[in-house]
Amino acid sequence: MKEYIGNTEQFAENECRKIRIGKKKLLVWRTKEGFYATREECPHQGVSFECTKLTGTMMPSNPNEFEYGMDGLVLRCPWHKWEFDVRTGEPLFGTETKTIKTFPVSVEDNKVFVEVT
Amino acid sequence: MAVVEEVGNKIGLKYIDCDVHPMINNLQQLYPYIPENWKRRFEFQNIDITSLKLPSRYVHPAGGTSRPDAKPEKGIPGSDPAFAKKQYLDPFKPHKVILNPLQPSAMVSWTNVEAIVTLTSAFNDYYLEEWTEFDQRFTLAMTVAPHDPLQAAAEIRRIGDHPGVSAVFLPLLNTLMGNPYYYPIYEAAIEKDLPIITHVTGQEGSFVGVPALSGGIPRSYTERYVNLIQIAQSNLSSIVFEGLFEKFPSLRVAFVEYGFSWVLPLMWRMDKTWKELRIDTPWVKEFPSEIIKKNIRFTTQPLDEPENLSHLKHMIEMMDGKEFLMFSSDYPHWDNDMPTRVLNNLDKETKQKIFYDNAADFYRLS
Ligand code: FES
Numbered sequence: 001m002k003e004y005i006g007n008t009e010q011f012a013e014n015e016c017r018k019i020r021i022g023k024k025k026l027l028v029w030r031t032k033e034g035f036y037a038t039r040e041e042c043p044h045q046g047v048s049f050e051c052t053k054l055t056g057t058m059m060p061s062n063p064n065e066f067e068y069g070m071d072g073l074v075l076r077c078p079w080h081k082w083e084f085d086v087r088t089g090e091p092l093f094g095t096e097t098k099t100i101k102t103f104p105v106s107v108e109d110n111k112v113f114v115e116v117t
Numbered sequence: 118m119a120v121v122e123e124v125g126n127k128i129g130l131k132y133i134d135c136d137v138h139p140m141i142n143n144l145q146q147l148y149p150y151i152p153e154n155w156k157r158r159f160e161f162q163n164i165d166i167t168s169l170k171l172p173s174r175y176v177h178p179a180g181g182t183s184r185p186d187a188k189p190e191k192g193i194p195g196s197d198p199a200f201a202k203k204q205y206l207d208p209f210k211p212h213k214v215i216l217n218p219l220q221p222s223a224m225v226s227w228t229n230v231e232a233i234v235t236l237t238s239a240f241n242d243y244y245l246e247e248w249t250e251f252d253q254r255f256t257l258a259m260t261v262a263p264h265d266p267l268q269a270a271a272e273i274r275r276i277g278d279h280p281g282v283s284a285v286f287l288p289l290l291n292t293l294m295g296n297p298y299y300y301p302i303y304e305a306a307i308e309k310d311l312p313i314i315t316h317v318t319g320q321e322g323s324f325v326g327v328p329a330l331s332g333g334i335p336r337s338y339t340e341r342y343v344n345l346i347q348i349a350q351s352n353l354s355s356i357v358f359e360g361l362f363e364k365f366p367s368l369r370v371a372f373v374e375y376g377f378s379w380v381l382p383l384m385w386r387m388d389k390t391w392k393e394l395r396i397d398t399p400w401v402k403e404f405p406s407e408i409i410k411k412n413i414r415f416t417t418q419p420l421d422e423p424e425n426l427s428h429l430k431h432m433i434e435m436m437d438g439k440e441f442l443m444f445s446s447d448y449p450h451w452d453n454d455m456p457t458r459v460l461n462n463l464d465k466e467t468k469q470k471i472f473y474d475n476a477a478d479f480y481r482l483s
Contacts, residue, residue, distance in 0.1 A: 058399035063360035066399065081393045094403065095392045 002106070002113040011035065011112065014054040014072050021116045026103060028114060029054060029086050031072050035105040036086050037114045038075065043098040047079045057083055060093055075100070126210035128456045130468060133476035134214040135416045136316070136373050136445035137205070139248055139255075140195035141166070141220060141240075150239035155232070166220055166236070174323045175338045179451070182319075187449030194449040198251045205448050206254055209456060212473065213256050213482050214448075215283060216244055217316050217373060221260040222288035226324035233262045234272070241276055249281030256482065258286040258314050261302060270305035277309030283480040284371075285311050288318045291328050294352040294370070295359025303365050312369035312414075312479055315352070317345055349375035350383055353413065357387060360400035362412045369479055371414040374447060378421045378429070381436040384409060410437060414479050416445035417471065418454040430462050439467040443476040 005019050011030035018040065019026040025040040027049055040048050056071035075086040083092040089100035104115040126132075141147060144166050148156055183194035187204060195201070206214070221240040224233045241259045248255045259282045261269035273285055285306045292298050294315065306313050322330040322341055328348045335341045349372045362368060387405035395401065401408070423429055433442065444460070447453040460468065477483035 058396040060402045061399045063364050063400045081396075083395070093395065095395055 002115050005112050005114050008107060008110045008112060018050055019114065024116055026114065028105060031086060035107060035112055037103040037105045038086065038089055039101045042077045043100055044077065044080055044082055047077060049075060052078050054086055057092060130472050131212045132444060132456055132472035133482060134211045134446045135443045135476050136217055136418060137214040137448045138195050138219050138450060139216045139244055140193055142192040142196045147239040147243050150242040151235060155235045175341045178338055182450055184449050184451055184453065198248045202252055206252060211254060213254050215480065216248060216255055216257045217286055218244060218260055219319065222286060222316065222318040223320055225263065225288045225290060225318050225327050226320040230264045233264055234268045237262045238272060245279055245281045256283040257281050258284040260286045263288055263290050266299055266301040270301040273305035273309055277311055283482060284314045287313050287315050289315055289328050291326055293355035295355035295361050303368050307365060307367055310481065312371060314371045314373050316373040321345060321348055346375055346379045350379060353383065354387065357405045357408050358398045358401060360398065362408055363400050370412060371416065371479060373416045373445060374418060376419055376421060377415040377417060377442055378432060380415055381432060410440050414441050414443050414475060416443050418445045418447045419452050420454050420459055426462055439470045441475065442471045443479065444472045
């Protein structure tokens with residue numbers, strides 16, 4: 001079911017808003033590519049991602065070279081620093097098998113909806 | 118016994134021993150392989166290469182690092198290939214044994230690079246002629262002098278194609294193996310399709326310039342013996358996190374005489390840390406444990422012997438050790454593990470891999 005969760009201007013880029021739908025605790029993120037929703041808690045030891053800002057990461061590179069990429073699309077856990085793609089909830093570069101559950105988000109006439117299944 | 122007849126030895130398996138130590142009794146044995154001017158210089162210096170005991174902090178408490186019963190009629194244990202053949206090769210019947218000479222590796226604590234390079238070459242030539250030509254089951258891990266990687270690379274190119282050479286023995290300085298300092302050595306080894314092995318040199322923690330031991334200076338031989346694994350641990354982390362196999366995908370590396378029971382917890386820690394801090398070394402593109410299993414090998418001696426030996430077996434299973442462990446005896450040293458007496462509780466496939474397949478592949482000896 002689609003739930004209205006606010007207007008676009010209520011969301012800041014690279015940040016999230018905490019949304020409660022029934023018993024579900026979600027975070028809705030605004031990125032330069034659009035809006036995404038994830039579960040609030042890290043699949044590792046359960047810390048809330050609420051205070052976290054989206055960031056980029058160091059892409060797989062050659063020895064002793066750093067290559068910054070995925071700017072604003074990476075959710076890095078504030079505790080043990082596991083990294084996830086905020087768009088899919090998938091861990092980056094095969095570092096983990098646990099994923100973050102994600103939920104579809106849509107925007108219509110400046111209104112943001114999340115679909116909770 | 119049927120098995121004995123099949124493979125012709127008491128182990129019931131064709132096997133390779135990755136760690137046997139040949140020695141010389143005196144420097145004069147090397148003279149045929151040393152240029153005249155250097156010979157004169159060594160004579161002037163009256164060098165006795167066989168005695169590194171005095172300056173060492175860590176002298177064996179029971180008088181020697183060799184088996185007393187391995188002493189030939191003349192000379193020190195390990196100095197006579199005919200005796201080694203009689204005492205070890207003929208009764209045990211290994212397919213091949215890798216000779217890892219320790220006297221040249223002990224020169225890591227010296228500072229005169231030209232002398233070290235000259236003697237290292239002489240040792241290599243001596244062992245190729247006196248041992249590998251004496252019995253083709255002997256095959257040499259040729260020593261290089263790490264003090265000058267370019268000259269070390271030249272030595273690999275000089276004799277790397279010799280049929281008696283099966284590896285490059287890199288004694289370590291206090292520079293970790295992932296460091297670009299060693300790259301010329303790795304490049305030459307790859308060019309000759311030789312693996313790099315590194316082995317305890319006996320100099321660790323005794324001198325400036327050789328690998329230091331962590332945390333402080335141990336007081337006794339025993340303390341240091343137990344702590345030597347630190348050196349392999351640091352070098353293993355360095356190799357993995359410096360991305361050495363990204364740089365040299367075909368490089369093969371083995372840690373010899375560092376045991377292996379420490380590898381499992383270190384792999385766990387490396388994997389966990391990579392998961393958390395991958396951005397620090399983004400060139401590491403897969404789990405460190407996977408990199409280790411693919412590219413690095415560990416020899417078995419000195420085996421840890423828990424009261425319940427099945428615990429060791431379980432540990433080998435837990436670490437997938439059948440993929441990367443290689444049997445070694447350390448003959449003729451005091452703490453040798455003889456092939457008929459150890460790792461007997463492993464299943465057939467694991468034993469086959471650890472005693473033969475992994476080494477045959479690593480040293481290209483099949
Ligand atoms: S709680 Fe998120 S990585 Fe540990």
